[in-house]
Amino acid sequence: MAEKKIIAVVGATGAQGGGLVRAILGDPSGGFAARAITRNANSDKAKALAAAGAEVVEANLDDAESLKRAFRGAHGAYCVTNFWEHSSPEKELAQAKNMAEAAKAAGVKHVVWSTLEDTRKQVPLSDPRMPTIKEKYKVPHFDGKGEADRFFRELGVPTTFLLTSFYWDNLIYFGMQPKKGEDGKIYLHLPMGEKRLPGIAAEDIGRSAYGLFRKGDAVIGKTVGIAGDHPTGGEMAAALGKALGREVIYNAVPFDVYRSLGFPGADDLGNMFQFKHDFQELFCGARSVEKTRELNPSLLSFSAWAVKNKDRIPIG
Ligand SMILES: NC(=O)c1ccc[n+]([C@@H]2O[C@H](COP(=O)([O-])OP(=O)(O)OC[C@H]3O[C@@H](n4cnc5c(N)ncnc54)[C@H](OP(=O)(O)O)[C@@H]3O)[C@@H](O)[C@H]2O)c1
Numbered sequence: 001m002a003e004k005k006i007i008a009v010v011g012a013t014g015a016q017g018g019g020l021v022r023a024i025l026g027d028p029s030g031g032f033a034a035r036a037i038t039r040n041a042n043s044d045k046a047k048a049l050a051a052a053g054a055e056v057v058e059a060n061l062d063d064a065e066s067l068k069r070a071f072r073g074a075h076g077a078y079c080v081t082n083f084w085e086h087s088s089p090e091k092e093l094a095q096a097k098n099m100a101e102a103a104k105a106a107g108v109k110h111v112v113w114s115t116l117e118d119t120r121k122q123v124p125l126s127d128p129r130m131p132t133i134k135e136k137y138k139v140p141h142f143d144g145k146g147e148a149d150r151f152f153r154e155l156g157v158p159t160t161f162l163l164t165s166f167y168w169d170n171l172i173y174f175g176m177q178p179k180k181g182e183d184g185k186i187y188l189h190l191p192m193g194e195k196r197l198p199g200i201a202a203e204d205i206g207r208s209a210y211g212l213f214r215k216g217d218a219v220i221g222k223t224v225g226i227a228g229d230h231p232t233g234g235e236m237a238a239a240l241g242k243a244l245g246r247e248v249i250y251n252a253v254p255f256d257v258y259r260s261l262g263f264p265g266a267d268d269l270g271n272m273f274q275f276k277h278d279f280q281e282l283f284c285g286a287r288s289v290e291k292t293r294e295l296n297p298s299l300l301s302f303s304a305w306a307v308k309n310k311d312r313i314p315i316g
Contacts, residue, residue: 004033005075007213008108010061010099012036012054013045015167016080016114019206025053032213037070061095067102076213077103078206080114081145087265089137089144096148104155110216111152111159112209118146119275122282129278130271131259139272141265160212163225163286166199166276168305171240172312175263178240178248180316186244187251188237191258191273195280197236198227198287201300211295225287226295229302236302243306244313 007024011017013036024034036054038046050056059070061081071077079099081092096113103111119139125132137143152159170176178188190197200208208226212219231239237250255277259270276283293299300308 002031004031006033006035006055006073007076007078008035008037008057008071008074009078010037010059011078011080011082011114012049012056013038013043014080014082015169015202016164016205016209017078018045018049019203020078020209021049021054021206022052022203023207023210027210030210030214032076032210035070035074061098062091064098064101067098068105071102071106071108074106074108076110076112077106077108078112078114078209079103081148083141083144084265087140087268089134089140089147092141092144093148093151096145097151100148100151100155100157103152103157109158110213110220111157112162112212113149113152113159114164114205114209115145115149115161116142116163117275117283117286118143118149119271121146122279123275130255130274131267133267133271139275140268142272142275158220160219160221161223162205162209162212163223164200164205165225165227165287166197167202167205168199168228168300168302168309169202172309172314177314177316178237178244186241186246186248186315188233188240188248189251189253190233190236191253191255191270191277192233193252193277194232194234195277196230196232196284197273197276198225198230198284199302200226200228200292201305204228204292204296204299207296207298208292215295223286224291224295226292227284227287227289228292228299228305229289230284230287231302239303239306240313242303243310244315
């Protein structure tokens with residue numbers, strides 16, 4: 001039997017990389033093996049991946065040499081950064097550069113780089129519609145990723161640029177759950193006006209990335225956007241209401257109100273939602289649900305995700 005092609009997965013203990021490791025392990029005859037990269041092979045999550053059949057290798061995105069070792073002998077690499085751990089676009093850029101250089105040095109044949117749009121191409125810093133953040137960014141957690149695309153391009157690393165989407169799981173883990181109002185009613189507060197919010201179950205990102213590795217050469221050099229659905233806020237509230245068995249009312253929060261909510265990253269997220277709102281055609285157009293389903297046939301729509309996760313969505 002031919003030897004399996006190793007996919008080195010950064011973020012393997014997290015949402016995106018974890019989904020990819022599970023997709024690889026769930027298809028034992030698919031021809032791929034999972035190498036889970038983590039800073040700590042002794043964490044419970046890393047041990048669980050090893051027990052499930054992944055090779056676990058330690059590396060740190062801040063340490064280029066450790067990445068080179070971790071990518072050695074791999075056919076593919078899934079490259080992702082975790083902006084929210086440090087909230088620094090400069091650090092995110094440096095980590096992406098380390099991954100691109102390590103992939104080049106190790107001769108990796110296919111990188112899938114988890115990126116997002118550099119919003120400054122549409123909204124230059126001089127555009128007053130949204131505040132500039134940290135002097136150089138409009139949506140810091142997008143702009144650094146988009147800017148970092150060039151490291152993979154300039155080094156000639158064979159890369160697929162994966163434009164991810166809003167995780168539906170933010171309604172469980174990221175404080176975006178429906179909340180009870182003073183009137184006792186349940187509200188979904190989102191600054192999306194009447195526009196559509198492309199989103200995806202976090203687990204489906206890894207499954208879609210697996211589809212990209214399976215496609216191989218056909219998607220190298222391409223930018224591929226993924227989404228499970230493009231619902232409006234009203235449609236999301238209706239689907240949640242149906243899944244939870246109680247009315248959920250959509251509240252279209254004004255962008256400025258959202259930006260001033262005061263939690264860490266509120267300005268970044270407020271600008272992000274405004275970007276998705278103001279450039280809906282471009283943003284949705286880059287994330288075809290049909291093409292995502294070709295990569296990942298078990299892709300969940302928002303309503304299917306809500307039904308599946310109804311007992312995990314907190315209220316309030
Ligand atoms: N939430 C959303 O709606 C959304 C949508 C699109 C994109 N994103 C982006 O998704 C990214 C986060 O991905 P995720 O949700 O999969 O992350 P996550 O579930 O929070 O997990 C973070 C992962 O990154 C790894 N990691 C962090 N720093 C590392 C370092 N210095 N060296 C090696 N590994 C490191 C962690 O590994 P160990 O701890 O095991 O070392 C862990 O596996 C963010 O950049 C965010 O902007 C989020």
